[in-house]
Amino acid sequence: MDEQLARYERLYIGGEWVEPQDGSMVDSIDPSVGRPWAKVAFGGAADIDRAVAAASEAFHGPWRRMSVYDRAALLRELAVTYQAHAGQLATLESRDNGRPIRETRPDIAAHAQWFHYFAGLADKIDGRSIPIDPTMHVFTTRVPVGVVGAIVPWNAPLLLTAWKLGPALAAGCTIVIKPSESTSVTALELARVVEKLGFPPGVINVVPGFGKTAGARLVTHPSVNKISFTGEVGTSQEIMKAAAGTLKRLTFENGGKSPHIIFKDADLGQALNAATHAAFMATGQSCALGSRLLVESSIYEQVVSELARRAQRVRIGAPLHEQTQMGPHATAQQRDKTLKYIDLGIGEGARLVTGGQIPSRSQLSGEGLEDGFYIQPTVFADVNQSMVIAQEEIFGPVCSVIPFKTEEEAIAIANDTRYGLTAALWTQNVGRAHRVAAQLEAGTVWVNTYRYIRWNIPYGGFKMSGLGRENGPEALDAYLETRSTIMNLTGAYPDAYPS
Numbered sequence: 001m002d003e004q005l006a007r008y009e010r011l012y013i014g015g016e017w018v019e020p021q022d023g024s025m026v027d028s029i030d031p032s033v034g035r036p037w038a039k040v041a042f043g044g045a046a047d048i049d050r051a052v053a054a055a056s057e058a059f060h061g062p063w064r065r066m067s068v069y070d071r072a073a074l075l076r077e078l079a080v081t082y083q084a085h086a087g088q089l090a091t092l093e094s095r096d097n098g099r100p101i102r103e104t105r106p107d108i109a110a111h112a113q114w115f116h117y118f119a120g121l122a123d124k125i126d127g128r129s130i131p132i133d134p135t136m137h138v139f140t141t142r143v144p145v146g147v148v149g150a151i152v153p154w155n156a157p158l159l160l161t162a163w164k165l166g167p168a169l170a171a172g173c174t175i176v177i178k179p180s181e182s183t184s185v186t187a188l189e190l191a192r193v194v195e196k197l198g199f200p201p202g203v204i205n206v207v208p209g210f211g212k213t214a215g216a217r218l219v220t221h222p223s224v225n226k227i228s229f230t231g232e233v234g235t236s237q238e239i240m241k242a243a244a245g246t247l248k249r250l251t252f253e254n255g256g257k258s259p260h261i262i263f264k265d266a267d268l269g270q271a272l273n274a275a276t277h278a279a280f281m282a283t284g285q286s287c288a289l290g291s292r293l294l295v296e297s298s299i300y301e302q303v304v305s306e307l308a309r310r311a312q313r314v315r316i317g318a319p320l321h322e323q324t325q326m327g328p329h330a331t332a333q334q335r336d337k338t339l340k341y342i343d344l345g346i347g348e349g350a351r352l353v354t355g356g357q358i359p360s361r362s363q364l365s366g367e368g369l370e371d372g373f374y375i376q377p378t379v380f381a382d383v384n385q386s387m388v389i390a391q392e393e394i395f396g397p398v399c400s401v402i403p404f405k406t407e408e409e410a411i412a413i414a415n416d417t418r419y420g421l422t423a424a425l426w427t428q429n430v431g432r433a434h435r436v437a438a439q440l441e442a443g444t445v446w447v448n449t450y451r452y453i454r455w456n457i458p459y460g461g462f463k464m465s466g467l468g469r470e471n472g473p474e475a476l477d478a479y480l481e482t483r484s485t486i487m488n489l490t491g492a493y494p495d496a497y498p499s
């Protein structure tokens, strides 16, 4: 059985493929069938140490000496080569984390834009000249923070790696990427793309491994200057504590419980297109999921029944089938977590309108899927803010529909969460659009659209949804230090203690 598995036996460290020193071979599960499909080498603390040493050597050596335009040229080459491999990477990502190919193919083809965009920013990282006194020349320079540890989750492995890799390299940092233990394959495939290019050894390193060992070592390693983390808020809190010893620079992209508000003056057909997609895309495993649908009372029942009708027609099945619209959960644990929340919602008195079950064999398109981690798109109505399903991030295809009467009430419900990543509203009243958007506590607010996320638009969370921003020029800030240089043009320094 083992010999049929794809094998990824080495880590990518210092420009070479090396066997783990203190790691092991771990199965990667194909979530569509619930069985291993690949064996992946995981590194331990000693392997992270090796990768950090390689990244540190590259940072202090050839990478630092390279001109910004050569650095940018390498990033552009990465963009072009990555794009040329996008189809193959999409197939592997769908295999490893279960997202349907009709989602991963366009998504991964777009990742190259992140590398192009940050290549363009590489030669625009300039400082200021600060006028103060004719005898002093004062200026700032922005310098790379150093070695970056990139810790990535399993829901969109390549996208979230690209979000870190682009700005880190543009800023002049070197990087050690630790993908999620559930989805390591595509990070290693990314290393195969990288090795074709002319990056100095050690600039980009990939070490799969467990969070508690490899991830934790990155966080405490004294030569790692910054951690860029995407994952659960609880893990961010652990990392924040562990990083205190070395006072690392930290950015976090955590979860969300995004409010998606539909006012009665919305274009309802369009709003429902967005609401359905926002609630069920990526099997609900998106930080930007529109998991709380807030609907004005007079159109509430209409929206609930139309959303349920649309949920029922989502085609669930094998991720690599072109027709599949929703794949399985990425892991069995995540499927079980979603089922637990569905039970909880029923127990709390929410009205289960549709879904809530593991789909029957006849509801799945594809063969041999009995042991995959599938779940039906689920709609709960009559949800209120005191319910756990309205407060906690489920990370599954579960939409809680909540009624409201006034604009003020909609805003209050929207903001009644510890999260603040994204929010959206649908209205044709331009005054209301501005009024409401300005009061939503979220890093991104969409008006009459949903999940419009691009390389040049800052993305990140208010409140417990994160710290710092990815994408846009703001993303560079996290990878840079500012140095103020003060030069005395006279060379004179008065004696403070004259006799």
Ligand code: NAD
Pocket: 151, 152, 153, 154, 155, 156, 160, 178, 179, 180, 181, 209, 210, 211, 212, 214, 215, 216, 219, 230, 231, 232, 233, 235, 236, 238, 239, 253, 254, 255, 256, 286, 287, 393, 395, 421, 461, 465, 466
């Ligand atoms: P997770 O926090 O369990 O794991 C994320 C990564 O952290 C993994 O690589 C894991 O190995 C590592 N890790 C775990 N414990 C660690 C430790 N003690 N020290 C260092 N590293 C450690 O998250 P997940 O379950 O993989 O991902 C799902 C979460 O990610 C959801 O909450 C989701 O909302 C969030 N997410 C946020 C965004 C965003 O941009 N805001 C995007 C995607 C996902």
